[in-house]
Amino acid sequence: MSTLQNSAPTTGTARPPNRSYLRQKLARPAILYLIVLTQIPVVFTLIYSFSNWNLLRPDRTRFVAFQNFVDFFTNPDMPVIIRNTLVFSLSIVMFSLIFGMMLALLLNRQFRGRGIARTLLITPFLIMPTVSAVMWKNMLFNPAFGLISSFLVSVGGPRIDWINTYPMFSIIVIVTWEWTPFMMLILLAGLQSLSQEYIEAAQIDGAGPIEIFLYIIVPHLRRYIEIGVLLEVLFVLNIFGEIFVTTTGGPAIDTTTLTFDIYKEAFLRWNIGRSSAYGVFAVILANIVTIVFLRITRSGTQQNKEAA
Amino acid sequence: MTSRKLGGHFLSVMTVVIAIVVFFPILWMVLTSFKTEADAFVYPPLVVFQPTLENYNIALAQSGYFRQLANTLAITGFSTAVALLLGVPAAYTLAFHPTKRSNFTLMWIMSTRMLPPVGVIVPLYVIFQNLDLFDTHFGMILLYTAMNLPLVIWMMHSFLSDIPYEILEASQIDGVTLIQEFRYIIVPLALPGLMATILLCFIFTWNEFFLAFNLTITKAAPLSVFIASFKTSEGLFWAKMSAAATITALPVVIAGWVSQNSLVRGLTAGAVK
Structure with a gap:
């Protein structure tokens, strides 16, 4: 009824x-x-992208068809910007996946202090990104007074100006520190949904820790890894504050990602048309990743429903 | 057997040590905020020192800190509230009265959340300038509501789907009004989920920088913009910077610690529970 x-x-x-x-x-x-x-x-954004509107010379605005999109591919800086974007997002996702996996495995055991350890480990993710950036830049990476330099010098090492010498590496360190907890939490949720019986059965059959990790844990975590990686790619592609605070995209364009270049195009050169065209590429890129993400999550919920 | 136990203890100790190392920059920042500027630069870092609240006095007395704190509170609070008012009823319909299109609608809602802010910042800037929304609380609340709304809908959809529909049906046959249904059934049953949703909205809005930085100057600028001003040489006043940074970051850290069990569900839009 x-x-x-x-x-x-x-x-x-x-x-x-x-x-x-x-x-x-x-x-x-x-x-x-x-x-x-x-x-x-x-x-x-789409409409603006077909114009050469520049806020500094608004009187010369006219329709330029696909000129801005052509510029995207002919811009001599673009290969560097694309490379930066790839290096930046892929290395952050890879490092946070590796560290997040290690931490999730360590936390997926019963021991005293586990709750406190988890609470401490998620904190970098909660700290305001601009706070993290000014803290790392001034207090850890500063060549004269920063903790890392002071420590290295005190043990006889070199004094390194991290942000100016290794700008991309420095930003990757900061953002990996911020985003590892995200991956850790997702993988930990995955590990906790894995029945301990499988692992015990494998142990009885004589499987070592590496075999258990490769043949039981990783296949079980596959969906969690996919979700974590795709979401983190989406978030990391949008990162702006950490780059702005530490290097402002420099030196030259060495740490300028696509996101940061669109910002510079719009608010430093006031080139509305071109930054909109680049923005269209950013939207398309994000949509592709989102579609893959939604495919995976939807197939997951369907599996769950069938199982239930 | 004993060696395995020993190995277990070793792993536990290692986990705690790693956690302390990862947390150390934050701990150090908090300690520095209670030091004098001279003590802040001593290496090795002083662990025992005469604590002072001077930096907090200076940071808070600084022109603008309280205004930007008030801006952050107002923008975060209102945008979260409006997102709940629009989002919880939407999640109700999508969870309990789904149509053929509901699945698509949910995915489309998710895709609006994944829209890169740089893809829309230019028109937002132009529109805000033309409609006098630039550097206003109202403008920022409008935007952050749009940012929080997909989060509210997905999270509440995930939580509401746990409520058996029979409960609602029974009450509807008894003739409860929609308002009563929300007040006496939906909200009490989904309260833990609602709290988690509120905390997540709070975390994301409080920490947001990109939109705030490009669409405000002084009048409606939140704390994330204020903190970014320490990027210049001003950042060598470590103690004062640490004090300002600590009080700015603290509310979200507490919210995150409180909601850590539902953090994953919110961050993955209910894909991982």
Whole structure:
């Protein structure tokens, strides 16, 4: 009876139709809000991208068709920017995956102080990114007074100006420190959903720790790794504050990622047209990653439903 | 057997040691905030020192800190509240009255969250300038609501889906109004999820920098923008910088510690529980 009413609520007599109607339409304000605030700006970005609008010379604005998109590929800086973006996001995701996996495995055991260890380990993720950036830049990486230099010098090592000598590496260190907890938490959730019996059975069969890790833990964690990697790629591609605070994209363009270049194009050169065109590429890139992410999560929920 | 036990103890101690090393920069920042500027630069770092609250006095007395704190609180609070008002009912419909399109709608909502801010910052800047929303609280609340809304819908959808529909159905047959249904059934049953959602919105909004930096100057600038000003040589006043940074970061750290069990669910849009 109840399922019948569910599938055909308009014909049901137990519930007044107008009340059901309201209950079915509550998503509309939110959807409308999101369309206005997120989709309309994207349409504007697309429109601007076909113009040479520069806020410094607004009188010369005209339609330039695909010129800005052609610029993207002919811009001599672009290969460097793309390389920076790849090095930046891939190394951060890789390092945080490795460290996050190690920490998740260490935390997936019962011991005294486990709760405190986990709480301490997630904290870098919670610290405001600009706070992390000014702290690392001034107090850890500073060549004269920074803790890392002071320590190295006190043990007879060199005094290194980290941010100026190894700018990309320095930023990767900061962001990896911030994002490892994210990966750790996702992998830990995955490990906790793995039944201990499988591991014990494998141990009885004589499997060593490496075999258990490779043939039981990693396959079980596959979906968690995919979700963690894709989400982190999406977030890391948007990183701005850490680059702005530490190097402002420099020296020259050595730490300028696509995100940071769009910012420079828009707010330092006021080149609305070109930055919009580059922004279109950023949106397309993010959408591709999002679609892959949604595919994976949806297939996951379907599997869960079938299992249940 | 004993060697295995010993190995276990070793791993536990190692975990705690790693945790302390990872946390050390934060601990050091907090300690530095209670030192004098002279003590702050002593190497090896002083662990025992005469603590002072002077830096907090200076940081808070600095022109603008309180205003930017008030801005952050207002923007975070209002945008979270509006996102809940719009998002919880939306999650209700999507969870309990799904149609053929609901799955697509949920995915589309997720994709709006994944929209890179750089992809829309230029039109937002132009629109904000033209509509007098630039450097206003109202403008930032509008944007952050849009940022929080997908998070609220996905998280609440995930939590509401745990509530058996029969409970709602029984009450609907008894003739409760929609308001009563929310007040006496949905909100009490989903309260832990609601709290986790609020804390996550709070964390993301409080820490946001990119939009705030490009769309505010002074009047509506939040603390993330204020802290970024330490990027220049001003950052050599470590003790004062640490004090300002510590109080700025503290609320989110506490919120995160409190909500750490539901953090994963929120961060992965319910894909991982």
